[in-house]
Amino acid sequence: MAAAKPTSRKKRPTRRSRKQGAAPAGDEVLRARIVETALDIAEDWGWYDIRLHHVAERLKLPLAAIRAEFRDGDAIADAWIARADAAMLAEPAKGFASLPAEQRLQIALESWLDALAPRREVTAQMFRAKLWPVHVHHNLALVTWTSRTVQWWREAALLDGKGQRRSVEEIGMTLIFLSTLARWCGDRSAGQASSKTYLRRCLQRADRFMARACRPRRPQAGAAPSSASHSRHART
Numbered sequence: 001m002a003a004a005k006p007t008s009r010k011k012r013p014t015r016r017s018r019k020q021g022a023a024p025a026g027d028e029v030l031r032a033r034i035v036e037t038a039l040d041i042a043e044d045w046g047w048y049d050i051r052l053h054h055v056a057e058r059l060k061l062p063l064a065a066i067r068a069e070f071r072d073g074d075a076i077a078d079a080w081i082a083r084a085d086a087a088m089l090a091e092p093a094k095g096f097a098s099l100p101a102e103q104r105l106q107i108a109l110e111s112w113l114d115a116l117a118p119r120r121e122v123t124a125q126m127f128r129a130k131l132w133p134v135h136v137h138h139n140l141a142l143v144t145w146t147s148r149t150v151q152w153w154r155e156a157a158l159l160d161g162k163g164q165r166r167s168v169e170e171i172g173m174t175l176i177f178l179s180t181l182a183r184w185c186g187d188r189s190a191g192q193a194s195s196k197t198y199l200r201r202c203l204q205r206a207d208r209f210m211a212r213a214c215r216p217r218r219p220q221a222g223a224a225p226s227s228a229s230h231s232r233h234a235r236t
Helices: 026-045 052-059 063-069 073-088 101-130 136-156 163-185 190-213 227-235
Strands: none
Touching: 026 052, 026 063, 026 073, 026 101, 052 063, 073 101, 073 136, 101 136, 101 163, 101 190, 136 163, 163 190
């Protein structure tokens, strides 16, 4: 089947552009071309039906050249999603560190989602493909990927929670991340505003929960004195 002619697409700007004069290496250019071509084909046929020989044909490359850069189609999907990580971890705007944690989390994850937004439908198909029961190796890798992405989300938001607080934060952030991503995959609202509103509400609820759960406990009135205090009184 002949491959359809790719259409030109405008690239979405990131929070910070590449430094002038720092041209990407040849291999990086080729990898970027492979990713973009695969996405173009997936826009027409769907991600699950993409075949790497179609990508090679579109680029007029031998199939071995595709294999030299990506082990399979899932690796191409990972390379595309990794661009969102780069956008989230880009240097933030001035004053970001002084914002409340809730707002820093919102801004960081919105940057991640916005980087994928130009290819939202294809990206959603990528995640669904990873969840197919027959792709057990992809299922297991998705668990690791989720944990790693949440950790980078924490870093991007400059969270410094320790001990039990950090454990609770990670559980909550994982649930928020997965539920927001699921909603985003089917969100047809302008700029995925519905998903971003959902994310904001989740973070607000989580912030209120953490404020209550981590509030220092006050000693109860009339509480029995500590054993050390009792021993001091006994000596006097």
